[in-house]
Amino acid sequence: MPITRRDFFVKTIQGLAVVAAPVALGAFLESCKSNITGPTGASLQTVQGTLSNGIVTVNIDSASPLYNIGGVATVKYSSGSLLVDHPSANVYNALSAICTHQGCSVDNYDSSTSNFVCTCHNSRFAVDGGVVTGPASAPLPKYKTEFTNGQLKITL
Ligand code: FES
Numbered sequence: 001m002p003i004t005r006r007d008f009f010v011k012t013i014q015g016l017a018v019v020a021a022p023v024a025l026g027a028f029l030e031s032c033k034s035n036i037t038g039p040t041g042a043s044l045q046t047v048q049g050t051l052s053n054g055i056v057t058v059n060i061d062s063a064s065p066l067y068n069i070g071g072v073a074t075v076k077y078s079s080g081s082l083l084v085d086h087p088s089a090n091v092y093n094a095l096s097a098i099c100t101h102q103g104c105s106v107d108n109y110d111s112s113t114s115n116f117v118c119t120c121h122n123s124r125f126a127v128d129g130g131v132v133t134g135p136a137s138a139p140l141p142k143y144k145t146e147f148t149n150g151q152l153k154i155t156l
Contacts, residue, residue, distance in 0.1 A: 040117045041110030047084075049077040049154070056082065058152040066092070066152070072109050072127075075154070081105065082143065082154060083116050085127045094143040094154040095129045101136035116140070 045065040049056040056077045060066050065073040071086040074097060083095040083106060095116070097106050104120035115124040115132050123136035130139045144155040 040119050040122065041108045041112075041115070044072060044074040044083070044107055044109050046081075047073045047075050049075040049082070051077040051079065051156075054156050056154040056156065058084070058154070060147075060150055060152055074107055083140070084145075084152070084154070087127065090147050092145045092147055092152050092154075093127055094145050095125070095127075095140040096143075097140075099123060099136055100131075100138040100140060101134070106140065 047058055047060075047064060047066060049058040056075060058064075058066070058075050065071050066084060066086050069086055069088055073084055075082045075084050075094070081097040083097045085093050087093065098104075099106050099118040099120065101118065101121060101123050104118050106116050106118045106123075106125065108117040108119055109115070110117055110124070113124070113132075114127055116127070117124050118136065121135050123134055124132040125136070125140050126132055128139075129142045131137060146153045146155075
């Protein structure tokens with residue numbers, strides 16, 4: 001049975017739909033991924049640190065956002081920044097502030113969940129650096145800390 005012009009036209013349109021639909025769906029999902037919305041917490045306060053011989057030193061006095069237990073802040077130093085929290089007496093955690101997804105600065109903190117938040121695509125990280133929600137899939141690197149006499153030393 002010969003194919004009519006109409007049959008040819010219908011089959012061509014069906015074929016294009018089969019090819020185009022997944023492409024359009026993929027583009028739609030990708031656009032949604034970069035527009036995820038949700039609570040991002042608040043911008044972290046910044047504390048200045050000094051880098052010397054691979055160690056960032058931060059003076060923590062009663063005016064510092066890191067003084068009280070539960071305090072969190074971004075520690076900036078000459079060539080980068082770190083996320084620091086103070087979970088208990090004389091204990092501090094320090095994490096890289098560079099998001100493992102696409103390299104944005106992680107600079108927000110959601111106190112309701114104790115998550116650091118990267119506002120570029122809304123990845124969330126626990127205070128130990130672990131991924132809570134992506135798109136990031138790798139944890140934030142963690143650094144060794146030592147606190148004595150009001151000074152926090154973070155070894156990079
Ligand atoms: S760079 Fe994409 S979530 Fe941080």
